[in-house]
Amino acid sequence: MNDKRPVNLDLTTIRFPITAIVSITHRASGVLLYAGIAVLLWMLQASLQSEASFSELKEVLANPLAQFIIWVTLAALAYHLVMGVRHMIMDLGYGESLEGGRRGAQLAIVCAVILIVLAGVWVW
Amino acid sequence: MVTAVTNLGRSGVYDWLIQRVTAVVLTLYTFFIVGFILSNSPLDYATWEELFSQFWVRIFSLLALVSLAAHAWIGLWVVLTDYVTTLTMGSKGTAIRLFLQVVLGVVTVAYTVWGIEILWGL
Numbered sequence A: 001m002n003d004k005r006p007v008n009l010d011l012t013t014i015r016f017p018i019t020a021i022v023s024i025t026h027r028a029s030g031v032l033l034y035a036g037i038a039v040l041l042w043m044l045q046a047s048l049q050s051e052a053s054f055s056e057l058k059e060v061l062a063n064p065l066a067q068f069i070i071w072v073t074l075a076a077l078a079y080h081l082v083m084g085v086r087h088m089i090m091d092l093g094y095g096e097s098l099e100g101g102r103r104g105a106q107l108a109i110v111c112a113v114i115l116i117v118l119a120g121v122w123v124w
Numbered sequence B: 001m002v003t004a005v006t007n008l009g010r011s012g013v014y015d016w017l018i019q020r021v022t023a024v025v026l027t028l029y030t031f032f033i034v035g036f037i038l039s040n041s042p043l044d045y046a047t048w049e050e051l052f053s054q055f056w057v058r059i060f061s062l063l064a065l066v067s068l069a070a071h072a073w074i075g076l077w078v079v080l081t082d083y084v085t086t087l088t089m090g091s092k093g094t095a096i097r098l099f100l101q102v103v104l105g106v107v108t109v110a111y112t113v114w115g116i117e118i119l120w121g122l
Helices: A018-049 A049-062 A064-089 A099-122 B013-039 B045-053 B057-081 B086-120
Strands: none
Touching: A018 A064, A018 A099, A018 B045, A018 B057, A049 B057, A049 B086, A064 A099, A064 B013, A064 B057, B013 B057, B045 B057, B057 B086
């Protein structure tokens, strides 16, 4: 490979279009969600172990910090899921044009924000 | 020339397909669990325990766990091979990336085994 070929990956010099923002945040939400899986598995364990641990978990879920962590995890899940569905819709051949891609990205962001707000309402 | 040795499917086409099949499984599982909790609100232990005592729910959950492991591996591989490279990190880039992949691989296996233990109450 020619090591001297020009490469511009200086992200600070690139203005991100909405499709790029959606792409990078899809990745970021996936990484965040990967950490959040530990929280979800922990909750599943506590909820299934015994009746006592189930009610203990309910008490923990009344704590604002715990609620915040769970909301962040659910927000990452909602965002990642919506962006994934967007990907699959584009795989099926819809919204593949430049304008379609932008529209789809905007629509996906609106859907994700609604779900994230609803997740917040659910947790609190 | 990029040699595919650390990605799950050994080829981009397989990775592409695995990522989508697992995404569908995980989406269905998410809808199933969230839907169940919402339609049985406020959730009590007996209802919840009864759900996971059913064989098909355990199999569905296991399927979701395995899908999660594959999906996370492919996704994290993409992220790591894009951002943790010799280009961004200097000459040690590849070593750092392989180290991170080992760590994430261990975590992913731990998640899967932990999930199985929860489901079958070991």
